[in-house]
Each structure stands twice: as structure tokens, then as C-alpha cells.
Amino acid sequence: MLKVGLIGAGAIGNTHLLGFENNNKCQIVAIASRTEEHAKAVAEKFQIAKIYIGDNWEEMLRKEDLDIVSICTPNYLHAPMILEAIENNIHILCEKPICISREELIKVENRLKNKKVIFFTAFQKRYISIFPLIKEIIKNNILGKIILTRYLLTHYGPYKSWKASSNEKWFFDTKKAGGGVLLDLGVHCIDLLRYLIDDYVKVNGFNFNTSCINLTYEDNCNVIFQFKNDALGIISVSWCNVPSEIIEIFGTQGSLKIDLFAKKLFSFTPKKLKNNPLIKSAIKSKMSRDVPHHSLINHFITCILKKKQENPNFEDGKKAVEFVLNAYSLKY
Numbered sequence: 488m489l490k491v492g493l494i495g496a497g498a499i500g501n502t503h504l505l506g507f508e509n510n511n512k513c514q515i516v517a518i519a520s521r522t523e524e525h526a527k528a529v530a531e532k533f534q535i536a537k538i539y540i541g542d543n544w545e546e547m548l549r550k551e552d553l554d555i556v557s558i559c560t561p562n563y564l565h566a567p568m569i570l571e572a573i574e575n576n577i578h579i580l581c582e583k584p585i586c587i588s589r590e591e592l593i594k595v596e597n598r599l600k601n602k603k604v605i606f607f608t609a610f611q612k613r614y615i616s617i618f619p620l621i622k623e624i625i626k627n628n629i630l631g632k633i634i635l636t637r638y639l640l641t642h643y644g645p646y647k648s649w650k651a652s653s654n655e656k657w658f659f660d661t662k663k664a665g666g667g668v669l670l671d672l673g674v675h676c677i678d679l680l681r682y683l684i685d686d687y688v689k690v691n692g693f694n695f696n697t698s699c700i701n702l703t704y705e706d707n708c709n710v711i712f713q714f715k716n717d718a719l720g721i722i723s724v725s726w727c728n729v730p731s732e733i734i735e736i737f738g739t740q741g742s743l744k745i746d747l748f749a750k751k752l753f754s755f756t757p758k759k760l761k762n763n764p765l766i767k768s769a770i771k772s773k774m775s776r777d778v779p780h781h782s783l784i785n786h787f788i789t790c791i792l793k794k795k796q797e798n799p800n801f802e803d804g805k806k807a808v809e810f811v812l813n814a815y816s817l818k819y
Contacts, residue, residue: 489513489791492551492577494544494568495559496520496529498650499582503557504533506784513788517551519544521655545571553577555791561657562665566591569606573598578605578791580784583674585804587665589812592805605796607787608804610678611779614786617745617752617772621736622683624765630738633684633718637735638676644700644726645671659702666811667695667704672724673814674807677712678799681806684736685716690813699727710814747774 491507493500496518507515517537520526526538539547548556548571556572558565558581566586572579573595585608586592599606612618625633642648645658657663664670677687690712695705706726713719732747743755753769760766783799790797 489554489788490552491515491555491557492517492519492547492553493557493559494519494547494564495582496522496525497559500557500559501529501532502778502780503559503580503784504529506778506781507555507557508533509781510785510788512792513555517547517553519547544568548572548575548577555580555788558582561655561663562587562670563657563663566595569595570598573602573604576602576604578787580607580609580787581804582609583678583804584665584670584808584811585801586808587670589809592808595801596805599801603794605787605791605794606801606804607783607790608678608799608801608807609780609783610675610682610799610803610807611783612675612679613682613799614777614779614782615747616775616777617769618679618683620765620769620772621743621745624743624769625683625736625738627765629740629760629763629765630736630742631740633714633716633736633738635718635737636680636684636714636720637723637733638680638721639723639731639733640672640676641723641725641728641732642672642730643728644668644706648730659700661703664704666815667697667702667708668706668724668726669695669708669710669814670704670808670811671726673708673710673722673811674804676722676724677810678803678807679734680714680720680722681803682798684718685714686806687712687720687810688715689713690810690817693814693817695818708814710810712810743769 491513518535519539523540530538555578558568692711695708697706700706710722734745
């Protein structure tokens with residue numbers, strides 16, 4: 488039985504805990520939280536024996552003989568917690584973004600070398616049921632050569648789209664968040680496009696504004712970039728709009744559209760593609776009731792038991808952060 492410790496008792500921490508609780512290969516043995524009230528409530532809900540309050544997460548990692556740590560804290564805490572977990576040979580599941588600077592990425596990468604630690608970045612969108620189908624459509628050249636992609640991801644912004652679980656509104660603190668909407672939502676967009684299509688090679692353009700939230704970083708932005716296979720990409724993210732998530736992929740022989748908030752999840756052109764078995768499967772696809780985070784956790788646990796690192800790994804988390812940092816470097 489794998490022993491699990493979790494850091495961060497907020498909303499996403501609860502989602503992780505439910506995933507671990509539903510997997511019979513592991514047991515949640517400890518939780519660390521800055522807020523005593525949250526820690527006690529979560530400990531009672533999930534029957535967790537050990538609680539660490541305030542900055543005592545380090546003590547939990549050193550004392551509890553954990554197999555797994557799940558990191559669900561504000562962005563600026565991810566790197567130091569990852570580094571401490573590596574030192575204690577604990578397998579790591581970390582929420583995005585895994586780091587907020589190139590220096591942190593280098594430190595983590597160097598520390599992971601020659602360690603047998605399984606590292607997963609929490610890119611749960613890969614586990615939404617339609618996306619493996621889309622990946623197969625692209626892989627089998629049903630759309631021909633991919634030439635252009637567009638990804639739109641928006642919501643009302645932090646603390647409007649969800650209720651804050653603490654009084655510390657760290658999303659709007661530049662030192663703690665590390666960036667704006669691109670670091671929050673854009674990392675998901677680029678990871679999913681890397682998973683579906685190919686790696687990116689160059690960020691060509693970045694424009695942004697702050698139109699609805701008073702902060703240093705962007706609350707709306709567009710990024711133009713290029714994939715390794717020469718396809719072009721556009722990512723648009725916003726904290727100032729109604730919730731929406733639309734991905735469009737254009738090829739020389741056809742195109743497709745996934746709208747995760749629409750009644751009709753999948754559409755395509757031209758009509759002659761409708762007889763293709765993969766297209767037929769995508770047409771029938773509906774949003775699953777399975778929680779993507781839980782599918783991610785099940786995969787993570789399977790990898791630990793098999794002692795085999797799979798994706799989404801550290802490199803995937805690193806690539807996503809570097810994409811954002813490359814875009815930010817074009818601000819001036």
C-alpha cells in the first residue's frame with residue numbers, strides 16, 4: 488500500500504484526495520496546510536491521521552516515510568516542495584505550473600538526475616476522453632498535414648469562477664503567482680497541443696492587456712507560435728470572459744473542432760470524412776463523468792508500481808513553463 492501525503496487543503500487538494508481515496512493501491516496518511524481550519528476539516532473528511540500546520544510541510548516530508556506527495560499549493564511554493572520531496576526520494580504529483588522561473592526549472596531538473604523518483608505534472612486535460620481519439624485522428628493523417636491550430640480557453644477569473652478557500656488571494660500577487668492568465672491557463676493549452684500534435688519550437692508573438700483585473704501581469708493574451716512539424720499555433724486565454732474552451736485543428740485534407748462547453752462536442756469538415764471509423768467514434772463521443780484528475784492519479788500510481796516514468800512528466804511541465812516564459816520575454 489503506497490503511503491500518500493498531500494500539501495494544500497484547498498479545492499484542488501480535495502480533488503486530489505478524492506482520487507487517491509478511490510484508488511485501493513494507496514492510503515492517505517498525512518496532510519499539510521497553512522490553515523488549521525482547512526486541515527482539520529479535510530483530515531476529518533478523509534480520515535487522515537496526521538496533520539501539519541503552517542510551514543511544517545517540510546517536517547511531513549521528512550518524518551512520514553511517504554511514497555507519494557501531492558503538491559496543491561500556490562505557485563511559488565511548488566519548486567521548494569518538489570526539491571525537498573526529491574531529497575526524500577518521494578514520488579511527486581505537482582499541480583501546474585511546476586515552477587515559476589528558469590532558475591527553479593534548472594534546480595529541479597538537476598536534482599532529479601540519477602533519482603528513481605516518478606514525477607507527474609498535473610496536466611489532467613490529457614485524460615478527457617475525446618482527446619486520445621483526436622490524437623489518433625491526427626496520427627493517422629485523417630486531416631492530412633496539420634497546418635494551423637487555435638485554442639481558446641477562458642473563464643471569469645480567479646475567485647469569480649470559484650470560491651477562494653483562504654483569505655490569501657495569491658493569484659493577484661505577482662511574486663507568488665509568477666505570472667497572469669497565461670501561466671495559469673496557457674500551460675494547459677500548450678501541453679494539450681504538444682500531446683495532440685507535436686512539440687513547439689518557437690514562440691513568435693505575444694500581445695496582452697489587463698482589462699478586468701488590476702494586476703501587473705496579463706488577464707487576457709494571445710500567443711502565436713510554431714510547432715516542430717511546421718504547423719502554426721494560436722493560444723488565446725482570458726480571465727475576463729464567460730467560461731469557454733474551444734480547440735480547432737486545420738489540415739490540408741480536413742479540419743475539426745472540439746467545444747468542451749457545447750452540446751455538440753465534436754464537429755469536422757469536409758463531410759466525406761464521416762465514414763472514417765475514427766471520425767465516427769469522435770462524433771459519438773460525449774463528455775465522460777470520469778474526473779480527469781482521478782484518471783491522472785490512477786495512471787501515476789500505476790507508473791509507481793511498475794517503476795516506469797511515463798507522461799505527463801517533469802519534461803512536459805518544464806516545456807509548458809518555458810513556453811510561457813518565452814512569451815513573457817516578448818513583452819518589451
